[in-house]
Amino acid sequence: xxxxxxxxxxxxxxxxxxxxxxxxxxxxxxxxxxxxxxxxxxxxxxxxxxxxxxxxxxxxxxxxxxxxxxxxxxxxxxxxxxxxxxxxxxxxxxxxxxxxxxxxxxxxxxxxxxxxxxxxxxxxxxxxxxxxxxxxxxxxxxxxxxxxxxxxxxxxxxxxxxxxxxxxxxxxxxxxxxxxxxxxxxxxxxxxxxxxxxxxxxxxxxxxxxxxxxxxxxxxxxxxxxxxxxxxxxxxxxxxxxxxxxxxxxxxxxxxxxxxxxx
Amino acid sequence: xxxxxxxxxxxxxxxxxxxxxxxxxxxxxxxxxxxxxxxxxxxxxxxxxxxxxxxxxxxxxxxxxxxxxxxxxxxxxxxxxxxxxxxxxxxxxxxxxxxxxxxxxxxxxxxxxxxxxxxxxxxxxxxxxxxxxxxxxxxxxxxxxxxxxxxxxxxxxxxxxxxxxxxxxxxxxxxxxxxxxxxxxxxxxxxxxxxxxxxxxxxxxxxxxxxxxxxxxxxxxxxxxxxxxxxxxxxxxxxxxxxxxxxxxxxxxxxxxxxxxxxxxxxxxxxxxxxxxxxxxxxxxxxxxxxxxxxxxxxxxxxxxxxxx
Numbered sequence: 001x002x003x004x005x006x007x008x009x010x011x012x013x014x015x016x017x018x019x020x021x022x023x024x025x026x027x028x029x030x031x032x033x034x035x036x037x038x039x040x041x042x043x044x045x046x047x048x049x050x051x052x053x054x055x056x057x058x059x060x061x062x063x064x065x066x067x068x069x070x071x072x073x074x075x076x077x078x079x080x081x082x083x084x085x086x087x088x089x090x091x092x093x094x095x096x097x098x099x100x101x102x103x104x105x106x107x108x109x110x111x112x113x114x115x116x117x118x119x120x121x122x123x124x125x126x127x128x129x130x131x132x133x134x135x136x137x138x139x140x141x142x143x144x145x146x147x148x149x150x151x152x153x154x155x156x157x158x159x160x161x162x163x164x165x166x167x168x169x170x171x172x173x174x175x176x177x178x179x180x181x182x183x184x185x186x187x188x189x190x191x192x193x194x195x196x197x198x199x200x201x202x203x204x205x206x207x208x209x210x211x212x213x214x215x216x217x218x219x220x221x222x223x224x225x226x227x228x229x230x231x232x233x234x235x236x237x238x239x240x241x242x243x244x245x246x247x248x249x250x251x252x253x254x255x256x257x258x259x260x261x262x263x
Numbered sequence: 264x265x266x267x268x269x270x271x272x273x274x275x276x277x278x279x280x281x282x283x284x285x286x287x288x289x290x291x292x293x294x295x296x297x298x299x300x301x302x303x304x305x306x307x308x309x310x311x312x313x314x315x316x317x318x319x320x321x322x323x324x325x326x327x328x329x330x331x332x333x334x335x336x337x338x339x340x341x342x343x344x345x346x347x348x349x350x351x352x353x354x355x356x357x358x359x360x361x362x363x364x365x366x367x368x369x370x371x372x373x374x375x376x377x378x379x380x381x382x383x384x385x386x387x388x389x390x391x392x393x394x395x396x397x398x399x400x401x402x403x404x405x406x407x408x409x410x411x412x413x414x415x416x417x418x419x420x421x422x423x424x425x426x427x428x429x430x431x432x433x434x435x436x437x438x439x440x441x442x443x444x445x446x447x448x449x450x451x452x453x454x455x456x457x458x459x460x461x462x463x464x465x466x467x468x469x470x471x472x473x474x475x476x477x478x479x480x481x482x483x484x485x486x487x488x489x490x491x492x493x494x495x496x497x498x499x500x501x502x503x504x505x506x507x508x509x510x511x512x513x514x515x516x517x518x519x520x521x522x523x524x525x526x527x528x529x530x531x532x533x534x535x536x537x538x539x540x541x542x543x544x545x546x547x548x549x550x551x552x553x554x555x556x557x558x559x560x561x562x563x564x565x566x567x568x569x570x571x572x
Contacts, residue, residue: 068454
């Protein structure tokens, strides 16, 4: 009895400190839940991968937690407070394919969107804002593309622009939805370098990730989901054959498991 | 043409046409980018039953009851479209198609069954409006613009459209950033705390106000054309939204002026005796501008992705 009390107390403090804590989140698109009663507690100052098969609710989890979708149930806290009070501390990078890149705007204008919370409805864009936007573009290696129309960029370049916009927000918690989907190898390297530098500066990074072969190299922690939460913890603890089989079922062949060199 | 002829006959319809065109083109830019351009079409059709009901209730063709009827009908239509879209889980275009054809057809039936023979309320009026009838009787020349007595008799459609345009322009300027950000990336807009639902509804309501105010003066043809043609043509002239808005205002103004002049004098120039409907000609000119932009605009191709870096 006392043991249980102690452990639940511990969970409560972990939750209060957590940059991103989800409790009982349930989302449904129709009859079937896409995410069912999921708990997640992200460790501060770490890079966490959200892993799971297609349709496991990885993106849905992030979207519902941020209020882009309306969940059926659940609570989300960011650094111990409701999301609504902490929006200024969150930067979200949507899936690249979720927007129309033919939209008539330039690279620099997209990055400046990240400064909207500071600028407000009518605040003037001053040289200091432009300098900040250009600086964020330089951090993702896109400083030479500032005045390009966004439709003229490659997929990898578009993804970097999205990351630059998130950097401009100056957040403490970065939530990224499939940041490496359909990007070239150079972009993948550039993005992971930026994310690691954020972590090293004490920020928290959570990314929906689909490439199992790079999980151990890129991330500190793993959150395994298949509609339900499967497992959560450090890569060493969670990224194991038994947990992966639980999450992916028969969809991971033996050869793939071997390729991941898991025990 | 001298001022003594131009001011009483052509100034008011021309200005009204310009105000209507620009008031519709401004929200049209966002509607086109949001793939909601048909909402203008929908609204300009659904106002018909609203106007007929207002006429049946009051028995008069007076402005305010008709405008209220039109506004009521468009609000019902916007809500019904949203309802059909959500409950039926179908795309917005299909929901609009269902609602506006049904409501327009209902309006035509109501109109037929009601005794409107002695008033100028008919389907043709609803489509073409009557821009040419906006004659400023008391005007004698340019000087009348400074004469309070003459100004008092200026057709009410002109100041009403001027106020509508001012309102639409203020809305666009004030909510420029949220409109741009949420049109480009709605998910991101929500995560920075924007209320994208009310904002989208606000845009549609502003478009509805422009459509309803314009409807009485110029009919639905111009309204439909101006929501789509100038913004779509402007998109092919530039890759920046700020410039696209400026081009769309220019194209809308050009269509209104050229259309009005061509309708009045075009037939004379080719030896015909009667003029043609200004509303029809303005809409046609906007379509020609769109065609030319599609053929020769510098940015008519969708952005092609550069090879992977």
